[in-house]
Amino acid sequence: MLFFSFFKTLTNHTITVELKNDISIRGTLKSVDQYLNIKLDDITVLDELRYPHLSSVKNIFIRGSVVRYVHLPAAEVDRGLLEDASRREAANQAGKAK
Amino acid sequence: MSFFGFDTTLPRDEPRSGKSKGIFEAQDPFAQVRQARKLQAFQDTQEEPLEFDDTYDGLGDKLEEAGDDFNDDTFGGGVEAGTISKGQISKDFDFFGQTAQVSSAIEEEQLRYNLQQQPKASTTTAQTTAQKPKKTGYEKYQDPGYIPEIQAKSSVWGTKPQARNQEEQPERISTASSGAPPAKRMMSLEAVEAAMRAQSQPVPPPQQVLAPDHTQNLYQQSVPMRQYASPDLQQHPMATQPQPQPTKPIQYHQRNASKQEAIKPAQHPIQILQNPNRAQHSPQPSQDRGTIQDTQPSRPSQATPTIPVITHPQQLMQLSEEQRKAYLEEDARRAKRNHKIFLLSKGNGLMTPQDKNFITRIQLQQLVTATGNSGDADPEATLAEDFYYQVYSQIRGAPRQHPTQPLGHFAQTYLLQTGGRLNNRRQAVNGDNHMQRMQQQVQRAVEAAKLKPKNKQLIIEGSLGKISFSNAKTPKPLLNIKRPESTDSKPATGKKANAEVRSSDRKSVLRNLETVYQDLMQLEDHERQMPPPPTAGDVEAAQTHMEWRQKTQVLNSKLWRDLKVLEPIVPGSTVPHPFIAFLSFAKGKKSIPRIFRHIDQEQRVTILTMIVVHLDQLDVISRAQIAPGESHPPPLVREEIELFSQVVMPCLLGYVSEAPINIIIGLLGLVLDHTTVLTVAKTKIGLGILTMLLSRAELVKESGDVNDEDWQQWTTLYDRLFDTLEPVLGALFPGPVNTSDDMYIWQFLAAVGIGASPEQQQRLVLGVKDRVMETVMQSRTLPADMSSQRLSNVNLFMRAIGLDVELLG
Numbered sequence: 025m026l027f028f029s030f031f032k033t034l035t036n037h038t039i040t041v042e043l044k045n046d047i048s049i050r051g052t053l054k055s056v057d058q059y060l061n062i063k064l065d066d067i068t069v070l071d072e073l074r075y076p077h078l079s080s081v082k083n084i085f086i087r088g089s090v091v092r093y094v095h096l097p098a099a100e101v102d103r104g105l106l107e108d109a110s111r112r113e114a115a116n117q118a119g120k121a122k
Numbered sequence: 123m124s125f126f127g128f129d130t131t132l133p134r135d136e137p138r139s140g141k142s143k144g145i146f147e148a149q150d151p152f153a154q155v156r157q158a159r160k161l162q163a164f165q166d167t168q169e170e171p172l173e174f175d176d177t178y179d180g181l182g183d184k185l186e187e188a189g190d191d192f193n194d195d196t197f198g199g200g201v202e203a204g205t206i207s208k209g210q211i212s213k214d215f216d217f218f219g220q221t222a223q224v225s226s227a228i229e230e231e232q233l234r235y236n237l238q239q240q241p242k243a244s245t246t247t248a249q250t251t252a253q254k255p256k257k258t259g260y261e262k263y264q265d266p267g268y269i270p271e272i273q274a275k276s277s278v279w280g281t282k283p284q285a286r287n288q289e290e291q292p293e294r295i296s297t298a299s300s301g302a303p304p305a306k307r308m309m310s311l312e313a314v315e316a317a318m319r320a321q322s323q324p325v326p327p328p329q330q331v332l333a334p335d336h337t338q339n340l341y342q343q344s345v346p347m348r349q350y351a352s353p354d355l356q357q358h359p360m361a362t363q364p365q366p367q368p369t370k371p372i373q374y375h376q377r378n379a380s381k382q383e384a385i386k387p388a389q390h391p392i393q394i395l396q397n398p399n400r401a402q403h404s405p406q407p408s409q410d411r412g413t414i415q416d417t418q419p420s421r422p423s424q425a426t427p428t429i430p431v432i433t434h435p436q437q438l439m440q441l442s443e444e445q446r447k448a449y450l451e452e453d454a455r456r457a458k459r460n461h462k463i464f465l466l467s468k469g470n471g472l473m474t475p476q477d478k479n480f481i482t483r484i485q486l487q488q489l490v491t492a493t494g495n496s497g498d499a500d501p502e503a504t505l506a507e508d509f510y511y512q513v514y515s516q517i518r519g520a521p522r523q524h525p526t527q528p529l530g531h532f533a534q535t536y537l538l539q540t541g542g543r544l545n546n547r548r549q550a551v552n553g554d555n556h557m558q559r560m561q562q563q564v565q566r567a568v569e570a571a572k573l574k575p576k577n578k579q580l581i582i583e584g585s586l587g588k589i590s591f592s593n594a595k596t597p598k599p600l601l602n603i604k605r606p607e608s609t610d611s612k613p614a615t616g617k618k619a620n621a622e623v624r625s626s627d628r629k630s631v632l633r634n635l636e637t638v639y640q641d642l643m644q645l646e647d648h649e650r651q652m653p654p655p656p657t658a659g660d661v662e663a664a665q666t667h668m669e670w671r672q673k674t675q676v677l678n679s680k681l682w683r684d685l686k687v688l689e690p691i692v693p694g695s696t697v698p699h700p701f702i703a704f705l706s707f708a709k710g711k712k713s714i715p716r717i718f719r720h721i722d723q724e725q726r727v728t729i730l731t732m733i734v735v736h737l738d739q740l741d742v743i744s745r746a747q748i749a750p751g752e753s754h755p756p757p758l759v760r761e762e763i764e765l766f767s768q769v770v771m772p773c774l775l776g777y778v779s780e781a782p783i784n785i786i787i788g789l790l791g792l793v794l795d796h797t798t799v800l801t802v803a804k805t806k807i808g809l810g811i812l813t814m815l816l817s818r819a820e821l822v823k824e825s826g827d828v829n830d831e832d833w834q835q836w837t838t839l840y841d842r843l844f845d846t847l848e849p850v851l852g853a854l855f856p857g858p859v860n861t862s863d864d865m866y867i868w869q870f871l872a873a874v875g876i877g878a879s880p881e882q883q884q885r886l887v888l889g890v891k892d893r894v895m896e897t898v899m900q901s902r903t904l905p906a907d908m909s910s911q912r913l914s915n916v917n918l919f920m921r922a923i924g925l926d927v928e929l930l931g
Contacts, residue, residue: 025507026509026510028508028511029507029508029510029511030511032508032511033510033511033514033518102510102514102517104712105510105517106510107639107709108509108639108643109509109510109513111636111639111640111643112506112509112643115640116506116507
């Protein structure tokens with residue numbers, strides 16, 4: 025749930041989602057669920073010339089499984105907290121694995 | 123008519139006129155139950171806002187228990203009350219056998235019935251036709267000459283047989299209701315209409331077809347404006363409607379107006395007659411559920427709202443103006459409420475209680491799984507699962523609500539809402555029941571969820587791992603490879619042995635670091651759970667507080683152990699001290715402020731001492747030595763230095779700025795004795811720490827509470843330091859003059875200058891004179907703001923020894 029928890033804090037911030045088919049979409053993250061499905065608003069496609077069919081799309085729902093990368097706004101990430109959250113997650117996982 | 127005598131016509135599709143209202147027009151046999159309960163509830167809670175449950179609930183209980191009333195009729199097996207088949211047909215659900223007998227059984231039953239009740243009126247032919255699928259039971263009414271038997275009906279009502287004309291009906295009914303409170307009010311037309319609208323009449327059981335007089339009776343009792351008119355019936359409206367229309371509404375109302383007690387005696391015979399079986403073998407489940415349900419499901423007239431008994435229009439005329447007004451008001455209110463009931467009841471019966479329970483169960487299970495198993499359904503678990511988000515939104519003040527409330531919260535809210543609603547009701551019989559069921563449901567769901575977690579994984583024999591099922595928390599669990607215990611434990615012991623030997627290799631240092639972080643998080647968690655300070659006399663609170671403190675202590679000592687500050691110092695060892703190694707990682711540096719929050723002063727001074735003793739081993743000092751020809755340490759080191767001065771120095775400073783002089787003396791002594799001062803002094807951090815110590819000593823001296831002995835000691839140390847540094851004063855500056863970042867050096871020089879004797883000040887000035895002049899010269903070529911910046915740095919030092927750059931011209 026770390027990623028879910030993490031992405032939830034990015035709602036209403038602009039992120040860039042790179043899909044597994046190489047399309048990169050930038051938009052405002054509206055919501056994310058535990059499958060890391062993503063809802064973006066006001067999207068723009070980075071390489072619009074190659075993907076003109078998306079130029080008229082304003083908002084988009086991305087299935088979590090097709091996402092390759094999510095580019096984060098660095099200012100919105102609390103690294104220390106993220107480190108701690110990762111530690112907790114790891115501890116949880118370790119606890120569950122036993 | 124359909125198989126069970128139901129019609130699919132919806133109430134709203136129904137013609138609302140006073141046209142023929144046969145018994146079978148109401149197609150839903152359970153509508154009566156509903157209706158009865160609704161109205162009963164309405165009646166019982168007259169003063170209260172309409173409750174949805176009242177108009178809605180409990181239906182299914184009826185369904186289950188009462189719904190099989192007609193099975194006998196359908197399958198021919200239920201004539202046990204009759205003369206023939208009680209012994210013959212077992213209850214073993216031999217449907218085939220029973221169905222085979224159905225036609226004869228029904229026929230016989232009908233025969234018996236008609237013979238008993240109305241030897242005159244019934245014609246066997248009519249009854250036999252009634253067995254055909256399309257029968258309505260009203261065939262005989264199609265004969266215009268047919269006159270239903272009224273007398274039997276009248277006798278049922280406990281009145282003497284009377285003619286069936288409309289003038290006499292009201293009277294008869296008013297006698298029936300004479301036991302009720304005196305009639306005060308008369309229905310207004312709207313009220314009557316509204317009441318009727320709200321009162322949709324369901325179908326009595328099919329057997330009633332066979333007793334025309336009874337159907338007639340029923341019909342008179344409950345003339346509904348909106349009937350579920352079956353197409354068949356509408357073909358012969360007049361035949362079923364021997365009575366003139368105008369009186370009907372009133373009659374109906376009168377029926378309802380009379381108190382239940384007045385009606386009951388009359389009803390019973392009818393019920394028994396209409397369905398002999400039922401009175402014997404189908405006890406109503408509702409009857410033990412309280413007043414609301416003590417009526418037979420198929421008895422429309424039992425749902426008697428507490429309408430003031432106005433048995434005759436003329437009664438209204440006799441009322442005083444006031445009374446009439448009050449009555450009309452009441453009436454309007456009632457009409458309004460009836461209308462509301464009607465509106466609310468539109469969707470009635472769409473879902474059976476079983477359906478509702480099913481949905482509720484799904485929802486509850488969803489709630490349970492949404493937070494995982496209920497065992498960790500507390501805020502802590504939420505925090506563990508959703509740590510980043512929760513803390514982040516706290517830190518950044520996210521206005522959003524936490525979307526993942528723990529289950530307990532959810533379920534409680536849900537239940538409390540229901541409870542709150544119920545508390546407002548005087549009659550919570552029904553609701554309590556509902557509530558209890560809800561609670562049980564929640565409990566069951568929770569328990570089920572507790573039992574479940576083991577099923578989250580499926581281990582196929584012979585496979586390497588287990589397959590996990592997804593839930594809301596772990597939507598897509600991967601193959602969960604089982605870790606053999608042996609591989610886990612062996613390295614652990616091996617590592618331990620290793621750790622003894624090489625406690626400072628990179629891996630083990632990193633591992634130590636993580637342990638420290640774990641400890642820190644535990645401590646922080648623990649801190650969050652701090653019980654409120656105990657009030658005097660509250661033994662239990664004091665007890666918990668004590669326990670909490672003890673736990674804190676344990677965690678603290680664990681943290682302290684894991685920090686390895688007190689590992690023995692091995693002089694001359696090439697392996698750095700574990701704590702110093704710890705500090706060489708950015709993570710370690712960052713942890714210092716957090717650690718300082720949890721340790722006491724003594725531990726802080728120990729850490730400070732540890733750092734000072736190993737000053738020249740600190741990575742920010744040892745690696746920050748500037749190679750010849752360079753003006754900066756490598757970028758990575760600079761980052762570390764930056765981090766150290768931002769994170770660790772404030773902590774140390776925080777302590778030093780309150781430290782007594784003897785600590786300062788001790789620390790300076792350690793620097794001089796244990797470290798290479800020249801190395802230390804050539805770095806930003808080293809100079810920073812020296813500046814810290816020197817300026818603190820100066821401040822303490824100025825505050826006056828330093829005894830001479832201490833001061834003597836301090837001066838000696840200071841002299842040693844000065845002597846050591848004097849030759850390299852000019853070399854403290856890392857780069858040429860144009861290096862902008864030299865403020866810390868001027869600060870250090872200032873700190874040295876303040877404490878220096880006049881003779882030392884002179885030597886100091888001599889040592890850095892060149893640099894001062896260069897800087898001043900260079901600053902003249904710089905833009906104004908940079909120039910003033912440089913000059914003010916220099917001035918920092920100059921003023922400390924009583925000079926000013928202005929004097930330099």
